[in-house]
Amino acid sequence: MSATAAIGSLPPVTGALALDTYRMSMRFGSFTALDSVSMKVAPGTVHALLGENGAGKSTLVKCVAGFQRPSEGSILIDGREQAIDNPVVARALGIGMVYQHFTLAPGMTVAENLLLAGGKTPAIIDWREKRAELEAFLQTTPFRLALDARPLDMAAGEKQKLELLKQLYLRPRLLILDEPTSVLTPQEADEVLGHVRAFARSGLCTVLIITHKFREVMAYADDVTVLRRGKAVHHCAVASTDPGMLAQAMVGDASAARPESPHSEEKVPPALILRAQSATDFIAMQASLEVRGLQVMGDRGTLAVRDLNLTVAAGEILGVAGVSGNGQRELVEALVGQRERAAGMVRVQGQPYAARREENHRLKVRSLPEEPLRNACVGELSVAENMALRDFDRSPLCQGGRLRFGAWRSRAREWITAYGIKTQGENAPIRSLSGGNVQRAVLARELNGEIDVLIAANPVFGLDFAAVKEIHTRLRGVRDRGGAVLLVSEDLDELLELADRIVVMSEGRVVFETSAADAERQVLGAHMGGGHHQPLAEVVV
Structure with a gap:
């Protein structure tokens, strides 16, 4: 039929x-x-x-x-x-x-998008009749959109x-x-x-x-x-x-069986202990990542990050909440060197930080970017080669100016086993791996050795439950060893579970800050939705 x-x-x-x-x-x-x-x-x-x-x-x-x-x-x-x-x-x-x-x-109006959804758009539209029909429909819904608005100009x-x-x-x-x-x-x-x-x-x-x-x-x-x-x-x-x-x-x-408590670890992070001191003394002694007056241009030629200030302390996870499109992506790209900074200053351990490769080694900075296959890997290269991108020219992977490919492959096999990476082997192209296994491979590379600062952007987006739990455990491990973790996530549940402190970004600015223990979902949501636009002059613990 x-x-x-x-x-x-x-x-x-x-x-x-x-x-x-x-x-x-x-x-x-x-x-x-x-x-x-x-x-x-x-x-x-x-x-x-x-x-x-x-x-x-x-x-x-x-x-x-x-x-x-x-x-x-x-x-x-x-x-x-x-x-x-x-x-x-x-x-x-x-x-x-x-x-x-x-x-x-994106370039058509709300009214036009609604009519297109029906699939039976006439050649000639009586817009007076259709607009009246659409207005009557919108009266039956709990939220309204302007019929002449265009998705191109809308928030997510x-x-x-x-x-x-x-x-x-x-x-x-x-x-x-x-x-x-x-x-x-x-x-x-x-x-x-x-x-x-x-x-x-x-x-x-x-x-x-x-x-x-x-x-x-x-x-x-x-x-x-x-x-x-x-x-x-x-x-x-x-x-x-x-x-x-x-x-x-x-x-x-x-x-x-049961999701972990946000702060169930027996070991209390140094940041939580030192909060009893004054904020000024604490930041002076413990600040690992400082961002001051940061401005970053977006893809449309306007400022996506506006005079942003924040500080991440050693031994804490600072969560950055916000609805997609409020400057979080541009912030991360500017911090890891993928986007130029228009103004402002970034310091790691009190030293100027421009996200150069030498600085990453010396200051022990690592990153877990969103979409790791696109932002942290070379798809055509093997798993072993991608795992060596950070230190291929350093001992023991390189000696006397000669690359030791056998050492690359040997270490990759160890990491594949340790991180439970499902792959046909260390020589398989990394693009052949599933999203969760690409993220595990990047984790193995980025979490190798000592870490003072870790910048993570939506690190578990699209991953399954088991992979999420594993990555969350490793992020906590970085914090508990004294590292500073900047966690940018669009999942508020993830931030409430992991973070010690949460800030909210709206329209490119930090507009709210609270300890995770005192965080209220509805208050955070009000700031995320733009209900409060007064930026914070300084965000400290």
């Missing part, structure tokens, strides 16, 4: 639907991405889908949304088996999806809201959300998820949400399914579980 004929035979698109997958499998050659997955999603509920990277979450929802055909098994809509051959059929069934990455037309949170509005405008019976809050402040996340839950409970829509945040599952979902290695290993009502049980189901490891 053709897609057109199939659409003509579909049931009316009204009300929340019931979704069932029955023994659904998906194979790509010899690789099985989904292995006989059966899942029930009740109509009018919010159903969370959890799992590590590679567990099969994206494959499952792509099958439901018509982007892939399962190799075996069935998809049932309201108890009736449906062949969802493509996204057009899925849309006719009332299935909509909000993707993790934006799918907006506003873009995410527009992505959701595009789907709500089409009145879906099933709404699939893929990491919908990754670029939102806590308030925006609660606002969006609160509306989604209300939408589901009204009986208008069923919601299937992919998330890695246990807090969102516990607060907004009714039921949860956990996938592990392509199999559905756990189904339950949210009311009968907790984050520890879900974590254990995800990784199959009892040691991962």
Whole structure:
């Protein structure tokens, strides 16, 4: 049957639907991405889908949304088996999806993006009629966007809201959300998820949400399914579980059952002990990284970092929070030497620091940049060669001016074992590794030897649960050995778990600072969202 004929035979698109997958499998050659997955999603509920990277979450929802055909098994809509051959059929069934990455037309208006979402835009548009229709639609939503605004000029949170509005405008019976809050402040996340839950409970829509945040599952979902290695290993009502049980189901490891306390280590970092002293004495004695009056130009020729001041002490993790696009990326690039500084001063251990290679060795500065394959590796070079990028010209990797490639490979094999890097061997191109294993390889290189300053930017973005836990443990280890860690992260939960102190960046400035122990999520979110714009003259402990 053709897609057109199939659409003509579909049931009316009204009300929340019931979704069932029955023994659904998906194979790509010899690789099985989904292995006989059966899942029930009740109509009018919010159903969370959890799992590590590679567990099969994206494959499952792509099958439901018509982007892939399962190799075996069935998809049932309201108890009736449906062949969802493509996204057009899925849309006719009332299935909509909000993707993790934006799918907006950046130069077109909000109104134009909403109309394009329907896929049936007439050649001539009666804009007076359509604008009235869109205004009436926006009256039914908890957040509004100006119809003439363009995504090109929007903050990330506003873009995410527009992505959701595009789907709500089409009145879906099933709404699939893929990491919908990754670029939102806590308030925006609660606002969006609160509306989604209300939408589901009204009986208008069923919601299937992919998330890695246990807090969102516990607060907004009714039921949860956990996938592990392509199999559905756990189904339950949210009311009968907790984050520890879900974590254990995800990784199959009892040691991962309960997330660690932010400061559960027995060893108290030096920074925490010395805070009893005056801030001035403390900074004078313990400051490892100082940034004063830093200005950095963005890609559009305007200042992305504006007169920024901050200090990171030895033996502490300073977390930098903020919604994406507020100067965090430019700050990190300026600190590690990937972007020119327009003004300001940076010191490490009291000495001027320009991020040159010789300074990195002498002052013991390391970095874990975002997207390590692009920012910290040469994809065509081998794992061993990438591991040697920092010290290939130093003993024991180089002696008498001669590079000792055997020593490169020998050390790489040791690190591959020590860091649990999954690779075909030290000679494999590093681009052949998964994201988590690339990050482990970079970790092995950057954490080798003594470290006085570590600059980390979203170091676990997109990684699975086990990799996240391992990297977090190693970041704490740097702090506990007396290193200063600057941790820039868009994940507030990560900062609340790891940091000793948290600052908030908004519009290129540090606008708020607090100890992690005293941090309040909603207060941080208010500053992240731009509710307070008075920059701090000085950020110290």
